[in-house]
Amino acid sequence: MDALRRMGNKGVLSIENWLNHGFGNSLNPFYHLGSLTFFFFWIVLVSGIYIFVFFETNVGGAFLSVEYMTHEQWWMAGIMRSLHRYASDAAVISIFIHMIREFFRDRYRGVRWFSWFTGVPTLWLVVVLGITGYWLVWDQLAQYIALATAEMVDWLPMIPSSMVFNFLDNQITDRFFTLMAFLHLLGLPVALVFLLWTHVSRISQIDFNPPRALAIGAFLTLLSLSLLKPAVSHGPVVAGHSPMVLHLDWFYLNIYPLADALGPALAWSISTGITVLLMLLPWLPSKKENPPAEVNLEQCSGCSQCSLDCPYGAISMQPRTDGKKAKFEPTVNVTLCTACGICSGSCVSSSPFRMSKTTLKSGIEMPWFSMEILRQEVKQKLAGLSGTGRTLLIGCEHGGDVRPFERPEVATLVLPCSGMLPPALLDYALKNGADGVFVTGCRDGDCYHRFGNMWTEKRIAGEREPNLVKRADRRRIEQFRVSNSKGERSDLGQRLEAFRLSLQHL
């Protein structure tokens, strides 16, 4: 499994590299797949409401009302119908890539299992929503779907009477049709909203909207497609006749050719098997994680910055229990904490580098990588630096590997996430043996722990607490973030050398 993930990750990184060149990191669609899917759902909702106005929810009128929209009111209802269809297809594509990406980037196991586990049924729900949508057109494709669904459902042992003959005789009733309409227009969308709310409930500060330029680009693409290739129906249903030629939407209707070819038993078994396998994936095998963050109340000022910075909503502020003046204290929910260390970087008492002789304790820290351990490591690294352009190179576990750059003039330090870096460390390093500090991490826009890069950048720029002190010479601090691909590690090396050279001219 590890080898598969590593290989897939390489592929994802190279596609994203290519997209970064075309779109720039901030607009790379792969970095906004969740929010893009929400955007596609908005288009589906608005266009769906519009076409519902003209839609007749009965067997006799449905087809003709859709024909009216497509051919007579093509300039509005027809475009809306096409947008409805293409945005639905785009949603399936983005969900699918989102899923594959989270898997290859190894962001689906350990504490993150919940988002994965609740994500899998959303896929099914979206597909069933699409199928009921095609059913509502009540054309020959809908007839095929109805028949094939009936055959599949009939195979299930708990369904008492045969549905299939109803469809063969074209006996579908208005009541049944209304049930489909209810499912498509209300039942399934409400279930989807609930499931999605659950899906993201363990992640904090979610950006539900993609960047504006990306949203506009996505919308214009769908609109162009709608104008160039408007969605059309198949022919009207003819009683007792099965349709001969079908144009399937493979994003939604792929189960039917599978059932045609293999029979309902195998089609059910394959789809159930894949679903169960996907849901169990976070435990095949599970991820070994470091122990969660711990709060040291004596050092905690109750400022709540750790809670604001936590990407997983794992820290909540509760009423103070130690009688101190501060009103609140942080509490860590261990089932949500990924041990990324961002909270200890955000703690104002993480100023290990203030020359204190006593053991350093921060208000919140990683028990296995405390601020004291970090301070000792940095001290030792700085003491070992020699030569010109002495640089402390700080990286993270998920971005470009900094260890190969270690040598007398370059000391390296690896944090679980670049967001664990207390800004005071930079000031300390510059005053205690380093001519410069080079901070790297995951690619911009793609932090493994969501906000590590962003918080570090803002802290250094003085835009987020804890700020890097004003007196720190920013010319001696460089930030450049890359993935761990060979090419980008070489870019990192070049940038590091250029930085070291620039230090000699200051």
Ligand code: HEM
């Ligand atoms: C209807 C479809 C879906 C939508 C709209 C959606 C949306 C989102 C959003 C907005 C996030 C938060 C991303 C962030 O801010 O970092 C997220 C996270 C996540 N999603 Fe989905 N998702 C969907 C389906 C799925 C599916 C099918 C899977 C996998 C089976 C999945 C797996 C995950 C995982 C593992 C995370 C957590 C990533 C992390 O912890 O950084 N999602 N999703």
